[in-house]
Amino acid sequence: MADFEAHVLHVMARQSAGLIVSTVYGQKQDGKRFALVKTQVVWYAVRLVIENSYAVEREEFFLEAEADNYIASKKRELEG
Secondary structure, eight states: HHHHHHHHHHHTTTTTOOEEEEEEEEEEETSSSSEEEEESSEEEEEEETTOOOOOEEEEEEESSSHHHHHHHHHHHHHOO
């Protein structure tokens, strides 16, 4: 897991992101690990980082509760 955590931090360092508030890890059915990283500036953003990829999916939320609900829903979807 340490290698994947390092990958996530490397990917996030390349993003224009605020403070990392939380990171939730999971594993897709195909075995690839993923991280949902919640950041905060004025609003909240959640970024999906997938193992062996530098592509990032990003969603923005005004309320932290909306970001948390998205994280829970996306994690369930990705884990199948």
